[in-house]
Amino acid sequence: MWRYYMPTKVFFGLDSVKQNWEIFSSLGKNALIVTGKRSSKENGSLDDLKATLQKANVNFVVFDDVEENPSFRTVRKIVEIYVDGNYDFVIGLGGGSPLDTAKAVAVLLKNKKLKVEDLYDPSKYTDALPICAIPTTAGTGSEVTQYSVLTDDNGFKRGFSSDVAFPKVAFIDPKYTLMMNEGLTRSTGLDALCHAVEGYLSRRATPISDVIALQAIELIAQYLPKVLQNPNDFEAREKMCLASCLAGVVIAQTSTTLAHALGYPLSTFKDIRHGDATAAFLDVVVDQARNEVPEKVEKIESILGKMDEFLKNVGLNVSVEISDEELEIWVQKAISAKHVQWTRGNFDAKLVRELYERVRKY
Template structure:
């Protein structure tokens, strides 16, 4: 048995970890750029906790709070400009996946001369600024990955970016920061976690260690699915979901995501369906497609989910999510054609997918 597993991020998990373990920030820099969205860092209490810690440590900081739900490279450019103007030497990402992904790009671009609009193509030889991630949603797992996703309006797509230097130096994962999230966002982000774990488990890049983490993430979700259905989101549920999302992030840091995510991106870009919700809609059809190629693994996922069949997954999605918007056939064909151009995602998927297979998954889910 031979495999690789790379995770350079130090993870601190639990209530109050920022205050308890955050002293190391003073060794990383003296002036920080805090990258966040317009609300989550404030409503969760994470920004207040960071500011109290920074004052205690004698750190200076400036806040960039303009990250939207689906950031573009223009957003990144604004944050990079502010970071350079302020002479920061440390980046703190606070929020869901969008602020954390933006923080990764900022940390990499600030020491380099390339414009943000050339993130996907520029030569970026200089090492990034130290980056620390403080997640406020239980969904993306971005706090422990080298990946970031941005919206590219000119191409009408969302596109992933990966660089091993974009792993955060540390992740301070406090479930308390998810307590203020409403039920719908909690469900959407939990489904993002679930699809990370399942796609990673079914990926051609999966390893025995990533499989162990993936199954545990699925089990954690399964243990809280009744709470999600009932809207009974107690601290124990928040803790399990936050732990699951960090495990799911560790999985996709090794395996990447597969064609399910690729099919979900245009649903978010063109129809403003939240990312995790789009993945949730697609999940049962994706499992149906993969099952002939990986029957034993699909059965293992169903067992971890405490279900006997994929039909039960369909029913869970119907109960958790509002009925999907019915998308015109021509639009589904366009989305399938777009997904068919993502050769890397297709290559990592456990079963070879034709354009017709991709279209069928979309039709089953959204048609």
């Protein structure tokens, strides 16, 4: 048995925010905007959003201090500041970090007795404020998922999942991604690739998710190299935004697999961008799946070629200092992660240790 569930209404294209101002009116009269410190100001998305909300007669306040890899601390801070406000909906504007933060805040502002730790027990809540997602990167797909990944008080990434965290509406405008630098373009593009490939190989894959995953992989294979060569190629930016959205739809059905769990500590403790950190292990996730679903691996390779070669060709290079103590903690975290159950192959402690050794700088 399998299911497909995707409740998010998506508006895709140039000026999609400004052209659909009436959607904001339908969500309420008072909005909380959650965004980062700089990018939404630099790429014009915040100005577009403010003008659109004004046209829609929606009052708003802006919290613009979400960090990369958003923390429990930041979520608590936002809730503390705005808990007494009478907000009708929450808007996440930016990359995956503001979007994931907005989801957490939307749950907690609706359920004011809950703490951030309670997000990880979905039985404690059944509703959230409506969420509007406006991504300004092409990779996370958070605009069409029920997931939010936060960094806990011990520095480890933890994801929660609830159907109430699906955005009600998402606006995807490729022009907001034109200002992304090469490193961010690569990392977010590889994040989308990981979502598509991991979802395609997941033990939770479905006939529908497979079709969507292959389309995303094909788009990334064609357009990620192009956009890295020419950052102003609008068509390539547009296709990468589409691939990111499609890959988000995939993992909303399948979850992610162990590549994500392996990459988490590289992001939180070593400042490696999430997409790079995850992609550093993607080739082995593909290789391990070969014994169980060889036809799927062959299909991926018919599109991308060998995964390790594709990653090398787009410039992925991850190397970090890892202490012996960190290594052992990370290995144990990875092999006990919930992602393991959906990952094909045999990822025991020995293999996971070898994978971390592979990116270890000596």
